Amino acid sequence: MKAMKSSTILAAIVLAASCGANSQTDRPDTSDQSHCLTLRETRSDKDASISCNCRLRIADARYLNWTYIETTKDLNLSGVLNVLERLASEACGPKRDVAKAISDKQWEWNGPEVVRTYPPEDQIKRIKPDGRGLRHVPFTVQLLTRDAHGRVMQQETFEAQDLIPATEELPRKAAPQ
Numbered sequence: 100m101k102a103m104k105s106s107t108i109l110a111a112i113v114l115a116a117s118c119g120a121n122s123q124t125d126r127p128d129t130s131d132q133s134h135c136l137t138l139r140e141t142r143s144d145k146d147a148s149i150s151c152n153c154r155l156r157i158a159d160a161r162y163l164n165w166t167y168i169e170t171t172k173d174l175n176l177s178g179v180l181n182v183l184e185r186l187a188s189e190a191c192g193p194k195r196d197v198a199k200a201i202s203d204k205q206w207e208w209n210g211p212e213v214v215r216t217y218p219p220e221d222q223i224k225r226i227k228p229d230g231r232g233l234r235h236v237p238f239t240v241q242l243l244t245r246d247a248h249g250r251v252m253q254q255e256t257f258e259a260q261d262l263i264p265a266t267e268e269l270p271r272k273a274a275p276q
Contacts, residue, residue, distance in 0.1 A: 132151055132213065133212065133213055134154075134208060134210040134211065134212055134213060135149055135150060135151035135153070135154045135208070135210045135213065136149055136150050136151060136210075136213060136240070137150075137151050138150075138151075138152070139259055139260065139261055139262075140213075140215075140240050140259045142257065144192055147190065147191055147192035147194070147195075148191050148192050148194035148195040149210040149211060149242075150190065150191075152190045153187065153190045153191035153192075153195060154208050154210065155190075156183065156186050156187035156190045156191065157187050157191070157195075157197060157200045157201065157208070159183050159187075160180060160183035160184050160186075160187050160197075160200075160201045161200070161201050161206075163176060163179060163180050163183055164180055164201050164202065165204065168180055169204075180201075184197060184198065184201055187200075187201070211242040211243055211244045211253075212242070212243040212244075212245065213240060213241070213242060213243075214240070214241040214243065215238055215239070215240055215241075216238060216239040216240075216241070217236065217238045217261075218236065218237070218238070223236050223263065228265035232264060232265050233262040233263065233264055233265065234262070234263045234264075234265050235260055235261075235262060236260065236261045236262070236263050237258055237259070237260050238258070238259055238260070238261055239256060239257075239258060239259075240256070240257055240258070240259050241254065241255070241256045242254065242255040242256075
C-alpha cells in the first residue's frame, strides 16, 4: 500500500511539473479548445478520439515519456507511463493510435477545428435559470477538417448545450441622504 501511495504522489508531482512546460516535446498548452471537443459537446464514444480529454491524456503521457523516460532521467517512471498510456487509450477510444502518439517525437494533435457559436448575450439572459441557478444555453458546434493548404475538406455541424451560471445584477442600495 505504501508503494502505491508513493507512486501516486510521484505521478502527481510529475504531472504538476508539466504545467509550466512549453518547449516542443514538453506538455503543450491544453487550455486551447479550438481543436477538440469539450465534455458538453461530446455526443458519444464516436467523438472520443477528438475530445479534449483525449488530447489532455496524450499530452500528459508524452510529457512524462519525453521528459523522463526517453532522456533516461528517471526510468522508474515507466510504470506511471504505462498507466497514463492506458488512461489515454480509454479516453481516446480505438480510433486513435495512442501508443504512436506517445512515442513519436514529431506527433502533433490533428483534431478538427472546432467553431462554437453562442446566441447573443441578451438572448442568453432571457433563458430562465434552473433550480441550481444555471441557464441551459443551446449553441452550435461546427467541426472543420482542413487540408495542408487550409481548405475545408470536411464539415459537420451539430447542436450542443452549455450550462452558464445566471449572473443577475443586484439592485443598488440608495445612497444615504
